[in-house]
Amino acid sequence: MATIGAPLLQAKEGSPRGPLERREERLAWLMLLPVILALLALGVYPVLSTLWFSFQQGGSFGLGTTSAGLANYLRLLHDEQFWSALRFSLLYSLVTVCGQMLCGTALALFANRRFRGRWLARAAILFPWAIPTATNSVIWAYMFNDQYGLINSLLEHLGLLNPAHPIVWLGSAQLATLLIYVLAIWKANSLVALLVLAGLQGIPEEVYEAARVDGASRWQLLWRVTLPLLRPVLLVTLILRTIESLQAFDLISAFTNGGPGNATQNLGLYIYLQIQQFGDFGYGSTIAVVLTAITLLFIVLYMRTLLRTGTR
Amino acid sequence: MAINEDALQMQSVRSEMEPAAGSGSRLEAEPDQVSSPRLTRRKLLGQGVKAGLGVTALGSWLAACGGAPASTSGPVTIQFAALVDTTGEQTAEIKRFNDLHAGKIHVDYVELPSVATDQYSKFVNAFRAQSATPDVVQIDVTWPAQFALPGWLAPIDQYVSSSYLSQFWPSARAVGRVNGHLYGIQRYMDIGMFYYRTDLVEKYGGSVPQTREEMQTMAERILAAESSQGISYGYLMPGKKIEAIVDEWLEFLWGAGGSIGEPGKLQVNGALQVDALQYMHDLIYKFRLAPTGTSTYAPNDILALFSQGKAPFMRNWVFAYAIANTPSRSKVAGKVGVAPTLATSGHSGHGCTGGWVLAINANSQYKDAAWTFIDYMLSKETQTSMALNAGLIPSRPDVVSDASVQAKVPYFKQIGSILNSGQNRPTLKNYNQFTTPLQAAINSVLSNQASPGEALNSVQTQVASLT
Amino acid sequence: MALAPTTTAPATESSRPTARSRGPLLKPLTRQTLLYLALAVIIVVQFLPLIWALLTSLMTPQETTSIPATLWPVHPTLSSYIEALQGDIGRYYLNSIIASLVSTLVTMVLATLAAYAFARLRFRWKRLALLFVVSLSLFPPFSQVIPLYMMLQGVHLIGTLLALIIPYSVFGLPMAILILMAFLQEVPFEYEEAAALDGMSRLGAFVRIVLPMIIPGLFTTAVIVFVGDWNEYLFALNYTTTATYTLPVGIVILSQTEFTTNFGVLSAAMVMSVVPLVALILLLERRIVSGLTAGGLKG
Known part of the structure; x- marks a missing residue:
């Protein structure tokens, strides 16, 4: 089975010679043309401008900047906030993407079973994700307020918490980080589940029948049949979740705003701070470029690993 | 809620002021305005819908969704961007201004989300792009220097005399002074x-x-x-x-x-x-x-x-x-x-001290009209209405010390000395x-x-x- | 969306066999208990914020911040819903629907064409073209807010819905293309080869054979793209104005003043924005996708 990563990594596309191939090539470019034009028109300028600003300094909101050479990149080396934000971003990406992939796949396998009330499971998959991220984070912060929040109240009703000593959920770096992980996994396992569910439908029933005839158990079916066949979908899901988790912004900014202190400030918040609040286009763009490079690294890594283990 | 009660009380205050203001007919419709907190769609002309929308058929359809294009003849339309006000007072004040200047100036209220960083971001983007709108901006007291120094705000020195300025709390008139020029006057104190x-x-x-x-x-x-x-x-x-x-x-x-x-x-x-x-x-x-x-x-x-x-x-x-x-x-x-x-x-x-300052966009095409609106918002009558209906502290000491206002907002008796020590x-x-x-x-x-x-x-x- | 029943499952609820129909009696019963226990857990976990929002939306302002939280609205009231409706939630809703729907349509049409080319056709520079598409999605959007603002201002679109539709349509492309490629690769090549033998063109085979086979994938992709646009905050905040605010920004306007958050209105607005959306997606999935899928596979 080909994977979407294949064209990226396998250089050998061959050069079409015959008239049939030439027609195919023409058709391909015709079909690609609108996308390429649209991306050239809208996507290229902001990217180039970000790259350019990463070599500029001074000025205010990108006005009146002067050439900086590599100064912005060198500044990164000594910027503790950058490193702590980077650390947070990487851990966040690792933990939440793993969590989302596991929970989402489990949800999808569950919702793919046939039983009465399945629509509820499917609605349950959609809900977290259909709530606007920023609104959702405000609701979560509300639920985890230590005084008038739902969670502490529930714990008190269950006798697990003394009202005089409420748990300050967002007041400690560890708890706040943990809650951000939970929130992020909860919010986006839907997307994984949706994609996996769609992928599951592409697996013909005959494959399972054949495996069952061979005496495969349920677990063996899952590990030997379902998951390998889902590899293309899982890979693209992994890539999409990684990109988005590294670019996370709304979710954290409306939930903790990077607090307590700067304990939950990720690269997204830090870039936004530098660009939109400080007007330091040069430095903000530099961090954005670094973030892009890291994202690219992750994706290449995933594709190499997954392609190596799954060729056909 | 106390607001409604205040709105009723406001009627009596207004009727006291009416002879001085000389605008009785205009004030009659007010109870209605106070209770309807938002502008109707018709009034909300989106910025930038004027040009460039003929690009596609889709564009003109969307423009229709976003409001009718502003006509070039007729009254001058200025945009006033300020954080959302759930009491409806701001909308009512603008309505009164529009009635008062019907045929000459029309103010469109651009509601901004109340998150300060969101507003900041929107203002910066508009200013940076040399946008002519919004014409009048209501900005946090910590922003005048940030916006004036890059040349984004218009100085208002020519509109104000020292006697005019003396009507306001010292900090309200100092907050907009940057490098010797005045760029704004505070609308309400915090x-x-x-x-x-x-x-x-x-x-x-x-x-x-x-x-x-x-x-x-x-x-x-x-x-x-x-x-x-x-x-x-x-x-x-x-x-x-x-x-x-x-x-x-x-x-x-x-x-x-x-x-x-x-x-x-x-x-x-x-x-x-x-x-x-x-x-x-x-x-x-x-x-x-x-x-x-x-x-x-x-x-x-x-x-x-x-x-x-x-x-x-x-x-x-x-x-x-x-x-x-x-x-x-x-x-x-x-x-x-x-x-x-x-x-x-x-x-x-x-x-x-905190609060919000009224200022004019340096690229506004209607600076005089913008000032007319600011002047109205800072007038004793408007500020009295604001104090009673929105619970905000006027930047004018004469409103705060007004006995009829103090009768309804008792803590205004102390706020003067608190503000003076701010x-x-x-x-x-x-x-x-x-x-x-x-x-x-x-x-x-x-x-x-x-x-x-x-x-x-x-x-x-x-x-x-x-x- | 994958909410479509599996291709082997009967389409209607009533004729759907339950787990009970196979195996001995006792074991399936315990298995079923476990199944529904799992369902209950999933529902509680996934729906908790929605349930809480639903309850909060019926509380009086004082109840929403009572200490400790009341778990139930003691004096249920619809005032939060009324307040949200008197505010402009209807207009925010309309703006969100227009912006998201139009962008999704544009994205889907363009992305489907491109994904087919990437997944099925052989051509030179394919790797480079794909790299170009993917790499543009790697730049964080918040570093692009201002450059894009300048571009949109240049064509006088700031403040209109087109200022959202255009970026949404374009920035949704890389993701949609990647997802669609994965679904396209599941379709065996044999179908197109058979079509070619019947004298059908590549384009004809694409439209008549391949597309019908990936309808669940198309629908899933469209839903993902749609909800992504629907939830977008940064562009919506910066590129729109009073008349064109979308729901995520509108909800902030409705529920927050400088120092206060009205949790009742916030919750009511959230419930009103999310419940119809999910209901609509489920309905569409059931009515359209399952029908088209079945038809496509038979045809």
């Missing part, structure tokens, strides 16, 4: 105040605490004796990573006779500075008067605690007064008083670069993750040279 329970203060000593020690002593007594009555905390303050904690810290610093110095040589890590932050920390972890969750509380969180009778004292902004005294929303309504923020003995308390935050071109690291540092101390000294030392290098 200030950090010390809130106290009048009943408890009377029961436990009688005089309102003015110093940290007096507050502590009384709070401890109240906490010990009234815990069965639901009092769980002694003192409430905002501690979340937002602007308010910097202001809170500045108030403790100013109340101890300290200061952070002048732009260009700011100092945040001196002995008094560290002591002020240490005191905030101690309130939570040593004296145990403030809740352990303080580091996660915004002003509305502590107001919820205060208005449910959980604490005798609180530091909060002006907005808290109306809510804490509204019976449907507060268990302590009628038992809430305000005073200057706390000091140390031998010094006096200085509340940190202090402004530093006027910085890079205010955000000053406050953001401070917010994080103070918040990390209040969440017990860093010591005051090391937290402020780490900020010092970042802010010392800011101008």
Whole structure:
């Protein structure tokens, strides 16, 4: 089975010679043309401008900047906030993407079973994700307020918490980080589940029948049949979740705003701070470029690993 | 809600003012306007829908969804961008202005989300792109320098005389002065105040605490004796990573006779500075008067605690007064008083001033019309209406001291002296670069993750040279 | 969306066999208990914020911040819903629907064409073209807010819905293309080869054979793209104005003032925005996708 990563990594596309191939090539470019034009028109300028600003300094909101050479990149080396934000971003990406992939796949396998009330499971998959991220984070912060929040109240009703000593959920770096992980996994396992569910439908029933005839158990079916066949979908899901988790912004900014202190400030918040609040286009763009490079690294890594283990 | 009650009372005030204003017919429709909080769609002309929409058929259809294109003839249309106002007062004021200037000037109200960073972002984007709209902007008191220095605001010197300016609080007219030019005048004031329970203060000593020690002593007594009555905390303050904690810290610093110095040589890590932050920390972890969750509380969180009778004292902004005294929303309504923020003995308390400033976009094509609107918003009549219907503090002392206004808003009797003792935050071109690291540092101390000294030392290098 | 029943499952609820129909009696019963226990857990976890929002939306303002939280509205009231409706939630809703729907349509049409080319056709520079498409999605959007603002201002679109539709349509492309490629690769090549033998053109085979086979994938992709646009905040905040605010920004306007958050209105607005959306997606999935899928596979 080909994977979407294949064209990226396998250089050998061959050069079409015959008239049939030439027609195919023409058709391909015709079909690609609108996308390429649209991306050239809208996507290229902001990217180039970000790259350019990463070599500029001074000025205010990108006005009146002067050439900086590599100064912005060198500044990164000594910027503790950058490193702590980077650390947070990487851990966040690792933990939440793993969590989302596991929970989402489990949800999808569950919702793919046939039983009465399945629509509820499917609605349950959609809900977290259909709530606007920023609104959702405000609701979560509300639920985890230590005084008038739902969670502490529930714990008190269950006798697990003394009202005089409420748990300050967002007041400690560890708890706040943990809650951000939970929130992020909860919010986006839907997307994984949706994609996996769609992928599951592409697996013909005959494959399972054949495996069952061979005496495969349920677990063996899952590990030997379902998951390998889902590899293309899982890979693209992994890539999409990684990109988005590294670019996370709304979710954290409306939930903790990077607090307590700067304990939950990720690269997204830090870039936004530098660009939109400080007007330091040069430095903000530099961090954005670094973030892009890291994202690219992750994706290449995933594709190499997954392609190596799954060729056909 | 008290607002409705005020709206009714407002009628009597207005009828008193009518002869002077000489506009009786215009005022008759008002009760209706007050109760309808938002503009109709027709009135909302989206910016930028004027041109460029003929690009596609889709475009013109969407333009229709976004409002009719402004016509080039007829009245001048100016846009006024300000944070959303749920009382409906702002909309009513604009409606009155539009009626008054019908055929000449029409003001469109662009509602902005109330999150300050969101507004900041929207303003910066528009200014940076040399957009001619919005024409009139309502900006935070810390923004005039940030927007005036890049040339984004129009100076308004030619519109104001010194006698005109003298109608406003000194800080209201100083806040818009940047490099010798005036770029805006404050529309309404805000200030950090010390809130106290009048009943408890009377029961436990009688005089309102003015110093940290007096507050502590009384709070401890109240906490010990009234815990069965639901009092769980002694003192409430905002501690979340937002602007308010910097202001809170500045108030403790100013109340101890300290200061952070002048732009260009700011100092945040001196002995008094560290002591002020240490005191905030101690309130939570040593004296145990403030809740352990303080580091996660915004002003509305502590107001919820205060208005449910959980604490005798609180530091909060002006907005808290109306809510804490509204019976449907507060268990302590009628038992809430305000005073200057706390000091140390031998010094006096200085509340940190806040509020919103009216200014003109430097690229506005209708600066005169924009000024006409600002002038209207700053007039005694409009500011009286604002005070009574929206619960905001006018930037004009003559409204605050007006007996008929004070009859309806009793705390205006004290607010004059509180405002006079207020202090402004530093006027910085890079205010955000000053406050953001401070917010994080103070918040990390209040969440017990860093010591005051090391937290402020780490900020010092970042802010010392800011101008 | 994958909410479509599996291709082997009967389409209607009533004729759907339950787990009970196979195996001995006792074991399936315990298995079924476990199944529904799992369902209950999933529902509680996934729906908790919605349930809480639903309850909060019926509370009085004082109840929403009572200490400790009341778990039930003691004096249920619809005032939060009325307040949200009197505010402009209807207009925000309309703006969100227009912006998201139009962008999704544009994205889907363009992305489907491109994904087919990438997944099925052989051509030179394919690797480079794909790299170009993917790499543009790697730049964080918040570093692009201002450059894009300048571009949109240049063509006088700031403040209109087109200022959202255009970026949404374009920035949704890389993701949609990647997802669609994965689904396209599941379709065996044999179908197109058979079509070619029947004298059908590549384009004809694409439209008549391949597309019908990936309808669940198309629908899933469209839903993902749609909801992504629907939830977008930064562009919506910066590129729109009073008349064109979308729901995520509108909800902030409705529920927050400078210092206060009206949790009742916030919750009511959230419930009103999310419940119809999910209901609509489920309905569409059931009515359209399952029908088309079945037809496509038979045809």
